[in-house]
Each structure stands twice: as structure tokens, then as C-alpha cells.
Amino acid sequence: MKLRLTTRGALEAAAYGTFILVILLLPTVADVFWLNRFAKYLVYGMLGIAVALSWGYAGVLNLGQGLFFGLGAYMVAMTLKLQSETSMQQGADTPIPDFMAWNSQPGALKDLCCIAPGSWLWIPFQSQAFGIAMVLLVPTAVAFLIGWSIFRLRISGVFISIITLALVLLVRLLIVDWQPVTNGFNGLTDLGWLTFGGFEFDPYVVPTYYLVAFGTVAVLLLTRLLVATRAGLVLQATRDDANRARYLGYDVARYQVFFFTVSGLIAGIAGAFYVIASEFASPTFLDLTFSVSMVVWAAVGGRNSLLGACIGAILINTIQATVSESEMLAEAWKAIIGLIFVLVVLFLPRGIAGLARDIAMRLAALLGRGTPAAQPLQKSE
Amino acid sequence: MAQNALVIDGIGVDFSGFKAVDGFSTVIEEGEVRVLLGANGAGKTTLMDLISGKTKSTEGSVHLFGREITNLEEHQIAQAGVGRKFQIPSVFRDLTVRENLIVACARQPSVLGNLRLRRNAAERRRFDEVVELTALGDVLDRVAGVLSHGQTQWLELGMLIGQGARVMLLDEPTAGMTVGETMKTAALINRLRGDYTMLVVEHDMAFVREIASKITVMHLGKHLAEGRVEQIEQNPAVREAYLGSGGIH
Ligand SMILES: Nc1ncnc2c1ncn2[C@@H]1O[C@H](COP(=O)(O)OP(=O)(O)OP(=O)(O)O)[C@@H](O)[C@H]1O
Ligand SMILES: [Mg+2]
Numbered sequence: 001m002k003l004r005l006t007t008r009g010a011l012e013a014a015a016y017g018t019f020i021l022v023i024l025l026l027p028t029v030a031d032v033f034w035l036n037r038f039a040k041y042l043v044y045g046m047l048g049i050a051v052a053l054s055w056g057y058a059g060v061l062n063l064g065q066g067l068f069f070g071l072g073a074y075m076v077a078m079t080l081k082l083q084s085e086t087s088m089q090q091g092a093d094t095p096i097p098d099f100m101a102w103n104s105q106p107g108a109l110k111d112l113c114c115i116a117p118g119s120w121l122w123i124p125f126q127s128q129a130f131g132i133a134m135v136l137l138v139p140t141a142v143a144f145l146i147g148w149s150i151f152r153l154r155i156s157g158v159f160i161s162i163i164t165l166a167l168v169l170l171v172r173l174l175i176v177d178w179q180p181v182t183n184g185f186n187g188l189t190d191l192g193w194l195t196f197g198g199f200e201f202d203p204y205v206v207p208t209y210y211l212v213a214f215g216t217v218a219v220l221l222l223t224r225l226l227v228a229t230r231a232g233l234v235l236q237a238t239r240d241d242a243n244r245a246r247y248l249g250y251d252v253a254r255y256q257v258f259f260f261t262v263s264g265l266i267a268g269i270a271g272a273f274y275v276i277a278s279e280f281a282s283p284t285f286l287d288l289t290f291s292v293s294m295v296v297w298a299a300v301g302g303r304n305s306l307l308g309a310c311i312g313a314i315l316i317n318t319i320q321a322t323v324s325e326s327e328m329l330a331e332a333w334k335a336i337i338g339l340i341f342v343l344v345v346l347f348l349p350r351g352i353a354g355l356a357r358d359i360a361m362r363l364a365a366l367l368g369r370g371t372p373a374a375q376p377l378q379k380s381e
Numbered sequence: 382m383a384q385n386a387l388v389i390d391g392i393g394v395d396f397s398g399f400k401a402v403d404g405f406s407t408v409i410e411e412g413e414v415r416v417l418l419g420a421n422g423a424g425k426t427t428l429m430d431l432i433s434g435k436t437k438s439t440e441g442s443v444h445l446f447g448r449e450i451t452n453l454e455e456h457q458i459a460q461a462g463v464g465r466k467f468q469i470p471s472v473f474r475d476l477t478v479r480e481n482l483i484v485a486c487a488r489q490p491s492v493l494g495n496l497r498l499r500r501n502a503a504e505r506r507r508f509d510e511v512v513e514l515t516a517l518g519d520v521l522d523r524v525a526g527v528l529s530h531g532q533t534q535w536l537e538l539g540m541l542i543g544q545g546a547r548v549m550l551l552d553e554p555t556a557g558m559t560v561g562e563t564m565k566t567a568a569l570i571n572r573l574r575g576d577y578t579m580l581v582v583e584h585d586m587a588f589v590r591e592i593a594s595k596i597t598v599m600h601l602g603k604h605l606a607e608g609r610v611e612q613i614e615q616n617p618a619v620r621e622a623y624l625g626s627g628g629i630h
Binding site for chain 1: 465492540
């Protein structure tokens with residue numbers, strides 16, 4: 001196969017390079033408070049990537065992406081809660097989350113094993129490694145099971161959106177209702193810090209920003225690589241015409257399940273990073289508005305572009321944070337973002353990424369007049 | 382003697398009382414180009430649905446090179462070696478022609494087996510062969526959605542070649558084509574003759590005479606007649622069945 005370095009490919013590489021450079025160089029100009037804020041936007045960027053993978057590449061509009069984000073968040077929050085000094089100083093011999101101690105029946109044994117029904121689930125989270133393993137495992141397993149049920153039954157289109165939407169609300173309800181174990185509505189607050197080899201990831205230090213930034217870059221590049229593989233191409237084929245793919249011999253459901261699961265895993269990882277940067281986990285992560293917001297970010301950024309969706313999420317949230325400083329603008333913002341969404345859906349179906357690509361291609365063609373616009377750089381394998 | 386490629390034995394489907402295909406049997410030899418004739422609604426497309434797994438049969442069986450494929454899943458039947466071209470051409474419209482063919486030529490159906498960036502030698506050879514046969518070399522980097530009708534049909538045919546289908550089911554491959562395009566398609570099918578076994582649904586008799594080794598006529602879901610082109614054109618039962626729809630022309 002010839003490796004073609006087309007204008008288009010070169011522009012894409014340049015866009016990725018610039019983006020990565022900007023986020024890695026940000027600490028040279030921003031203070032730690034700003035960096036902490038930006039780390040959260042990078043997490044939203046990861047969510048944009050997860051949505052683009054599932055919506056843009058697989059044609060599956062998941063309106064419950066917050067479910068996986070929430071699961072990842074809670075998994076890491078549970079382990080960090082048990083690291084927290086204040087949580088443990090509730091007069092118990094072993095670490096117990098403070099809310100469990102406050103809520104416990106008088107005379108109940110102050111131990112994770114039996115302070116509340118189901119509290120034993122917390123026991124293995126005393127190990128931070130276990131918590132991190134669960135961040136990867138739980139969203140993946142749940143996404144796999146949901147994907148398997150949906151795609152085996154050949155459910156498609158709007159029905160997937162309805163089912164995923166119902167599921168995220170259902171799990172939200174379960175978390176809120178299971179107050180003794182999850183602290184219900186209040187979520188998990190007052191968390192400890194992630195610790196690696198003695199280093200504590202205080203949310204307000206530069207290394208924590210880099211942790212999130214490298215995580216984002218890794219997710220972005222690995223996902224980009226994934227969609228460039230043959231499997232990624234087959235996935236896009238199933239999006240265009242699932243039957244055609246079936247009659248070529250592909251078990252379409254397997255491709256859909258695989259990428260749905262990867263998308264869920266990315267959202268789960270994003271949830272964990274969010275907790276590290278914000279020091280809390282809350283059932284609001286599973287609010288419908290949050291999952292819908294992710295879709296808006298991806299649509300505005302460009303759902304067919306992983307980078308576009310990522311930048312869309314970062315951009316919208318940065319602007320939102322700036323305007324919400326003033327109360328009047330904050331109210332107007334909701335209307336503005338709604339309007340932008342409608343305009344993009346109507347006039348810019350490929351989002352900012354599509355627009356940028358068109359403009360850049362045109363510029364490249366103008367500058368390179370005389371030489372062919374798409375110069376195949378023939379390089380044999 | 383040639384091997385039997387496709388043995389259809391008493392296949393049928395009952396759509397809650399209505400038998401669109403009813404106890405249909407035929408044997409297609411390897412390398413044969415069989416044309417399936419029949420008036421509108423005779424059940425030709427449904428027969429292809431039954432062979433390719435789109436519709437599950439309620440009676441009968443299908444064997445492909447001696448292996449039973451009755452009522453397997455679509456992708457299993459495809460992997461066994463049956464390729465299908467639809468009456469309404471279907472290609473991956475948002476992918477380029479190149480990508481369409483790469484997807485078709487992949488020799489590995491599993492997800493994990495496809496987590497790779499490069500094609501192997503066999504896949505590349507197959508790709509080049511398809512590009513040569515279908516003459517799509519000039520439009521490889523176009524998005525399939527903008528191809529002309531004829532090119533779309535050839536791309537779909539090319540995908541069947543690429544997937545390594547030993548038996549091809551072609552549902553009206555020249556529908557909507559100009560005379561020139563139809564002749565080009567006939568030439569392509571004649572080039573594939575011998576290497577591939579084909580079952581072709583077609584109404585255009587000029588095209589049928591060009592390609593058919595043998596014709597099978599279907600009427601109201603049943604097998605009506607079978608034979609060489611001249612035999613079928615003379616057959617009184619066929620003439621009778623076609624009277625309502627203007628006869629064979
Ligand atoms: N899923 C189904 N349920 C009920 N009836 C069906 C179904 N599929 C096809 N039929 C009926 O079966 C009959 C045969 O249809 P089929 O499409 O196989 O005909 P055909 O020979 O391909 O016709 P044409 O030449 O118009 O393409 C038609 O009367 C059709 O309405
Ligand atoms: Mg038909």
C-alpha cells in the first residue's frame with residue numbers, strides 16, 4: 001500500500017500537532033487555578049472524543065454517555081474518599097467514609113463490613129490500584145453489556161438514544177436512592193488526592209494538569225489510530241450501510257459493540273480524571289442535561305472529527321466560563337448555545353472542524369497554485 | 382464434470398399465509414451464469430433473500446458446494462462464499478471508492494483481526510484485480526456517494542469480487558443503466574464467467590441473451606421452466622405465464 005501524504009492528511013497532522021502543543025505549553029502562561037479549570041475542560045474534550053467516536057463514526061447517538069462518565073467518576077472517588085484524612089477521623093479504627101458514620105444506626109459496628117447494608121462493597125477500594133482498575137473495568141463491562149443487548153437485537157437509530165437515555169436516568173436514580181452507600185444526592189466530597197510513588201496529585205499543582213493533559217493526548221491519539229485501522233473503516237462502513245457490511249461477511253453487531261464499549265471506556269476515564277481535578281463525584285454527572293451537553297459540544301466541534309469534537313467541548317466550556325462571570329450573560333448564554341447548536345445542525349453539519357477543513361483546503365489550493373493541490377508522496381511500505 | 386455450486390431444494394417462505402416463494406428447487410453448476418426470469422412480484426428478490434439469509438425460509442434447504450447454509454446468519458452465508466448485489470445498489474456512500482474496496486477485500490472478518498493499519502499481500506492483489514476489472518482506477522479517491530449510477534453498480538459488483546464470493550446473486554445489475562453501460566456490464570460478467578458462479582435476475586432480454594448459460598423461469602413463487610435461451614423462448618408455459626405482463630421481449 002502506498003502511504004499517501006495528501007494536503008488533507010498534512011493539514012490534519014498540523015491541526016493535531018498544534019492542539020497538542022498548545023495544551024502542553026499552557027502551563028507556561030497560565031496559573032494553577034486557571035490550569036485546574038482547564039484540566040476540567042480537557043476532560044470535557046475527552047467526552048467530545050467519546051461522542052464523536054460513537055455518533056460520528058458509528059452512527060450511534062448515545063444520549064447516556066454520562067452513565068459511563070459517572071461510573072468512572074464514582075470508582076475513583078470511592079478509593080480517594082478512603083484516602084481522605086477527614087473522612088477517616090470519625091472515631092473508627094479503620095477508614096470509613098464520614099457520611100457512613102453520620103448515618104449509621106446507633107450501636108452499629110463502625111467497620112466497612114457492616115456499618116450499612118452493602119457498605120462491604122467499599123472494602124477493596126481501600127487499595128488505590130483496585131479503584132483505578134475499576135475505573136477501567138466497570139464502565140467497559142457496563143458498556144459492553146448494554147451494547148451487546150442493543151446491537152444483538154439490531155436496535156438502531158433513535159431507539160438507541162431512548163434506551164441509553166433511560167438507562168442513565170435509571171442508574172442516577174439508583175445512586176441517589178442508595179444513600180447509605182453512595183451518599184445519595186450529595187455525592188462523594190472531601191476526597192483525598194491520587195498518590196503515585198509518594199507523589200500526591202493535588203488538583204492545584206502543575207503535574208496534575210499534565211496528568212490530565214497527557215491523558216487527553218493519549219486518548220485522542222489512540223482513538224485516532226483506532227479509527228484509522230481496518231476495523232475503524234469497517235465501523236464507518238456499518239454506519240453507512242449495515243446490510244451491505246453484513247453481506248460482505250462482517251458480523252456488524254460485533255463492530256458496534258466493540259466501539260460502543262471503547263466509547264464508554266473513554267467516558268469512564270474522563271470521569272476519573274474529572275474527579276481528580278475537581279475533588280468530588282456527584283449524581284449530577286448522570287443528569288440528562290450533561291449527556292445532552294456532550295452531544296452539543298461534539299456537534300458544534302464536528303462529530304465526524306475526533307479533534308473537532310474535542311476542541312468544540314473545550315471551546316464551548318471556556319466561553320461559557322467566561323460569560324458566566326456576569327449573571328446577565330450567564331442567562332443569555334443558555335439561549336445562545338441553543339441557537340448555535342441549531343444553526344450548526346442546519347448549516348454546518350460537519351461543525352467547526354468541517355468549516356476549518358474547507359477553509360484550509362481552499363487556502364492550500366490557493367497557495368499551491370501551479371503545483372498539484374494533492375501531491376501524493378509515494379512511500380512504499 | 383463441473384461441481385454443483387448451489388443446490389436449492391424445495392425452498393419456500395410463508396409470509397403469514399402468502400407464499401412468496403413456494404417449494405422452489407434448482408441446481409446451479411460451478412462457473413455457470415444462470416438467469417432468473419419472472420414477472421414483477423414472481424418472488425425473484427425473495428428467493429435471493431432466502432439464499433443470502435435476509436429472510437429465513439420456512440421450508441427446504443440451500444447447499445453451497447455441499448455445505449448446508451440454510452437459514453444461517455447473513456454474515457455467515459457471506460463468509461461461506463455467497464455475495465449479493467441488491468436491486469437498489471448499495472455501497473458505503475460516505476467512504477471513498479478505495480475505502481469501499483478495502484473493506485470488501487479484507488480477508489479477516491473479526492474485529493480484533495482488523496485492528497491493523499496495513500493490508501497483506503493477498504488483500505492488495507485482490508484490490509488491484511478488482512480495480513482492473515471494474516475500471517474504477519480513476520475514481521478511487523472519490524466518495525462513493527457521488528459516483529454515476531453505472532459506476533455505483535460496478536463498485537458494488539467489484540465489492541462482491543473483492544469479498545471473494547464464489548457464488549454471486551445479482552439482482553437486476555443493469556437496472557437504470559444506459560445501453561452502453563449495460564453492454565459494459567455484460568462484458569464484465571462474461572469476463573468473470575467460469576471463475577464465479579452467478580445467479581442473475583434480469584428483465585432485459587438482449588442482456589440475458591448476452592450472458593445466460595441457462596435460464597430458470599419463476600412464476601408465482603414456483604419453478605416454472607428451465608433450459609437454454611432458445612428453449613425458454615419457445616416454451617408454451619412460459620409464454621402463457623408472461624401473457625399478462627406482455628411476454629418476453
Ligand atoms: N417481507 C414480506 N412480507 C410479505 N410479503 C412480501 C415480503 N417480501 C416480499 N413479499 C411479496 O412477495 C412477492 C414477491 O416479491 P419479490 O420482491 O420477490 O418479487 P420480484 O420477483 O423480485 O419482483 P420485481 O421484479 O418487481 O423485483 C411480492 O408480492 C411481494 O409483495
Ligand atoms: Mg425484485
